[in-house]
Amino acid sequence: MSTLDEEARPRRRLSREERQRQLLDVAWQMVREEGTDVLSLGRLAEQAGVTKPVVYDHFKTRAGLLAALYVDFDTRQTVLMDAALEASEPTLEGRAGVIAASYVQCVLSQGREIPGVIASLDASPELTSIKCEYESAFLAKCRTALAPFAGKDGVTPAGLRVMLGAAEALSHAAVTGEITPEEARDELRATIVAMVERNARRN
Incomplete structure (x- = not known):
């Protein structure tokens, strides 16, 4: 299959559970590489390649992310x-x-x-x-x-x-x-x- 065909195929939408797992995995990586001080919902959205509302929908606040x-x-x-x-x-x-x-x-x-x-x-x-x-x-x-x-x-x-x-x-x-x-x-x-x-x- 050509690259063009692959790009044309719509991406599968992640379930809420899958998205949360992705966000947590990215957050753990950020903490591992840079520490908890840099962990914010905005940075997490940027690193995970999603919009801020997606991250806020899952964790609400930085405290919610740390708790998760x-x-x-x-x-x-x-x-x-x-x-x-x-x-x-x-x-x-x-x-x-x-x-x-x-x-x-x-x-x-x-x-x-x-x-x-x-x-x-x-x-x-x-x-x-x-x-x-x-x-x-x-x-x-x-x-x-x-x-x-x-x-x-x-x-x-x-x-x-x-x-x-x-x-x-x-x-x-x-x-x-x-x-x-x-x-x-x-x-x-x-x-x-x-x-x-x-x-x-x-x-």
Whole structure:
């Protein structure tokens, strides 16, 4: 088929879901290459090759775009961890290993982009509430996965916060190259196991 024929063929119109996926992919690329400071709806429209109204229809505001990026990240993390938990050995080491590997792998997949997005979320009370909502869902999933090994009262909220703090710090260190991904996963797994065992002894 000639180039002229290809150009004459009308382009398939993207569905709303496909367009949003395209816009999010372009936004992630912009954050990766230039950081979150340059991220605006106007720049996103320019980079994605669409009109501004299209971008505003999907995200409304810059805050809405940042929130959508965080939700996109969290959704991938959830899918990855759910599948791994389903296939894991029903042991404390097995469950802790899945949580550690899933968290580190998901952060590494976004390279240096996600810390910038999270920092931007933390700067806004509205966006901080969204981050807290998804963090709570993640911690609830971890509590359920670890409950059989934590004694009659289960894992405490304080213990879960220790785990999350370690996960964020170790993943960031792996992204910056301070430690290897393997070291991050191993240390996080050991931290989770120790935290759950401590809970079990208290119960």
